Amino acid sequence: MIKRTLVAVSLSSLFSAMAIAQSLQGQVVDEQGQPVSHAKVQLHGRYQALKADEQGRFQYNALQQGEVELHVSAPGFAHKSLHVQIPEQGLNNLRIVMLTTSIEVVDVTASPFHASAIESALPVTVLSGDKLRNVQAATLGDTLAKEVGVHSNSHGGVASTPIIRGLDGPRVLISQNGLDAGDASRVGPDHAVSAEASTATQIEVLRGPATLFYGSGAIGGVVNVVDNRVPTDSQTRGEWTLEHASVNNQKLASFNFNGGLERVALHLDGYWRESDDYKVPGLADPDDEDSADKVKSSFAESQGVTLGSSYLLDNGYIGISYGRLNREYGIPGHSHGDENIAVTADMQQDRVQLLSELRFEQGFISALNTKLSYTDYEHAEIELGQVGTTFSNESKEARMEFLHNEVLGWHGGLSLHYKRSDFAAVGQEAFTPPSVTDSLALALMEERHFGPVLAQLGARIERVTLKADNLLFPDSAVHGHDDHDHDHDHDHDHDHGDQMTRRFSAEHEFEPYSLSAGLVWDFTQGYNLGISVSHSQRAPSAAELLSFGPHIGTGSFEVGALFKLYQDAHGDTYLGLTDQAIDLESANNLDLTLRKFSGNLGFILNAFYNRVDNYYYQQNTGLFAESGHDHDHGDEHQHGDEHAHDHGELPVYLFTQDDVVLHGFESQLFWQFMPQWKLTLQGDYVRARLQDGGDLPRTPPLRLGANLAYEGQSISADLGLTRYFEQDRTAVLESESAGYTLLDLNLAYHLGLDGHELAFYLKGHNLTDEEARPHTSFLKHLAPLPGRSVAVGIRGYF
């Protein structure tokens, strides 16, 4: 188990602060009146938290007279917020009663509001501690694949990214300590996310629109990977892991170290992971009898190292970190047909982050949070030793949050957020022209308790400019297939009239805004009801607007929304510059959450309805274009296209806008039926459809899961069973996907050794060796999920 190390401040440092200070003394107890030892007591406006003693006692000195807000947390208990009036003579016997919970509650750092799974208006999921270590995988998508409301796009285990409530790509923001991951993963499913789970301390998922905090890219949600790269304390602690997995011969070594000298905190982490192509039950490609029982080009090798240091102040910290990530991985489904020439991606990222949090007890401003980052990302797609296409993304981001002290009962603040991304793709598959996207945003977030009701309000305005200088539009690139018996010479049979490659520079300016209102009503003890209503707007991404070229990752020739299909006098369709307005995408989202969080039985039920107007999606045009080279692997698979064009042609997909409705539910039930045993049941479902009829592609199917966990003195174990149902709500030219069931088992033996804790563990995945082809994957026909895998490892903490 990870030792939950909480920051304890020496009480003596507080005594000297103010002569006329008031004091606050209290005790944290459970429902039976038993003390809750080592509870964390956070005073709103103070940076560092207090840790209560064995008897649950705590004391604050040097307080101003008047109302203060306390936030109390302890493992196994629901978090508690309370307002306390400090009288002139101080308060000496405050008794805080905590309610036990079967729900693991961890605070979310991704939101400036205080949020956790049980106390926010918008639904959140947090993975941390052993739970995170048990599910961590080589990719972020696979790490989060079993979380409620989250699926993986399962891109051959090398580039899987998370899908939140059926949305991904430019609608789900991947952030790292609250700052954009700065990679190319939002542009193509075969591009890996540049955030690492094995060195993360927690991963947070905001389900539903989070544009308020993160802007355009977060209309469908946010995945925030949190690590300690900028340390917030100098306590010495560390963690290391060695692991080997059978299915792909994966070897993993990782470590995390935190330390320092009083005011100077240091952090160092690193990891190294290497894996071969993974095994699958049966044939990887069922239509190809020659295909092997391994997914070709699903190997990966990656390593990363991060260094960070902070200066610790009484009221906060300021720190900087540098991280480098290298990742080399195969791109499954990207080979040259029978030749089986492996295509690999070589990715490198350098990231500098500067983070600071400062708290102020006096004055209007209670906190100033600053986050700056610079990220230099590049990945090259390599075949036969030659660089085919290079994607680069240089991004800069700055975010400042000014939180104010309570005003008329309201807490909150302003957030100023700037982001710039200089994106370029060069080479054969440079389907997007180089572009620069700038965004500047101002957001206001406020919350207030009205008795049992917590109200959260937010508004954000944003200006996004997108500039592309050299947009090429070759008239002849795209053509129809009227006759299906065309031969390889057909190029020469074309009309040999004048043909033109038009060139444009495009400049877009968008001003999306977001409004959100949420209520959390503690209608009776141990329950609450959350309602969140939001209107969010999103500026389309460069890829959605400007694409024009072959994208082998999706097996299609992608054309951005700047273009439109027209019909000529003969009724033939052709592409031209659009004559329609380029609209913002607007989502109106309603979220309802009912929670029971105290006692042995808890649940969280969410239902959502999300109507998205002017939703950008790719529509099959029925036209074809040259792929740029002779890949024949699979447009017919990936898009269920019946026509096999095996000489380097790709179906043309055009980004169009339509009104879309997504609705569904997520439910979790936690039953601590014995002190050491807990049963968790969960299910989720999303329906994603066009307003005018039809379904969106790659929508996750209904999923139900059960997990039985045992937590003993030295042994912990959990057994999970997840059923993915059949998906028959398919988009045009998309094939249905069969259901499958996955059985997983985790076992760990914990051993305490003189301040060092060791855990020997075993992780079993897909123990029944079931053939699983996720509907959410672009590669479902070529790359099913890995077969039975057993991983053994050892982990140490100190």
Add this chain to the structure above:
Amino acid sequence: MTLQTQLKHLSLIIGATMLAACGDATTQIIEKDPIVVPGDGDDHDHGDVSSAGRLLVTSKGSNQVTLFELEDNSLLASIGLTFEPAYLYASPSKRYAMLVQRNDNQVEFIDGGLWQEDHGDHLHPYQQAPALMDFSLNGSRPTHVTVGASQVAVFFDGDGQNGVNASAAMFDEMHIGSDNNDYPIQEFDTHMHGAAQARGENLFATLRDANSATTLPDRIARFHAHGDHFHQEETYEVICPVLHGSAQNHDAVAFACGDGVVVITEQDGQFSASKIVNSADFTEGMRIGSLRAHLAGEQFFGIAGSQVFVINHEAGEMEKLDWQPHEGATLLAMELSLDGETLVILDSQGYLSLLQAHAHDNELHWELAHKLDISEADVADMPEGSRFEMTLSGEQVFVASPIEKHILSVDLHDATISTELELDFVPQKLTWLGIVGEVADAHDH
């Protein structure tokens, strides 16, 4: 085949400014110069932009020029000029032919239709039909045209009888391609049969004393381009009597004088001129009248009648080159191969001499490697006013024979005569047009 060209002077704003209803969204699209594929064009990946190139041949007594596709030796186009061209040159990249109509005071340009464009990360080859360009030069008696790394200098001699002064123009292929007349012109204060060399922003050109008895200049000045004109920056003190012929190489610009060769070199932004006097091999009345050089080379080659001198300006030396001409052979043309490794001499006896360089004592020495008889005809049958002419591509020498009315091609490396192009007219001048070096693979965008 990928045949594309850039359409000229087109920069129109579509001005598609679109407004959305709520939460502003504006889009502005500006259309830039498109890339056009005329005629037989498609944009597919066949990788067959011709590397063999094309041959432009002028016809004696005609204003029609003929272009051949060397890939298959087919007749590609016949283009009518305004007047009969007297001289023919290729532009720096060998894309355009420059046709000097001296007596008619005009220079016209033909796009050979083969070029490649730098797209940043790669070179993109284009192939299109040849075409007469809108761009042309008009001035009194254009004569010497010289080519620098990317620029062209055209010297207009002027007309002493009619009191028209000389002038010089400096421009590049961009001007030709986009019919852009925004290039500098130097107006001299007298007429002269002069010469000019364009080098960066500098133009080295000749000066003549208006009272001089000869039309040949005797001084050299450096001019600096300023918009549509030049500023005369400096005049070199060294006198260059009866100047005729100029060239430039990697290090220097040279002008040939009656008594030697003036070499202008640059050091730290300062230019200095010095003269290498004619060697002892020069007899009375003998002088260098033409200079040749390779833009990446370090030597100059002077032609004095039928003799060739190698000038190593760094050593200040001039050395006679023995190209072993047959008895009675006069030198008709001498060129360096495009890679600078072969010196090609065509003589009046119908022999082509290929000389190759050997490094010795840090100097290149040229030795005859091949001598080929490129005409079976009796040279006495040469039509009046005609002679053998040649032009070079990267790999071959093309020799036009007015007697046999054909063009032979000779491989520069193994000296084999490999093709024959039959003509139905008497060839005059010829130039090769095409992509120098390796043609990048054609591909889609």
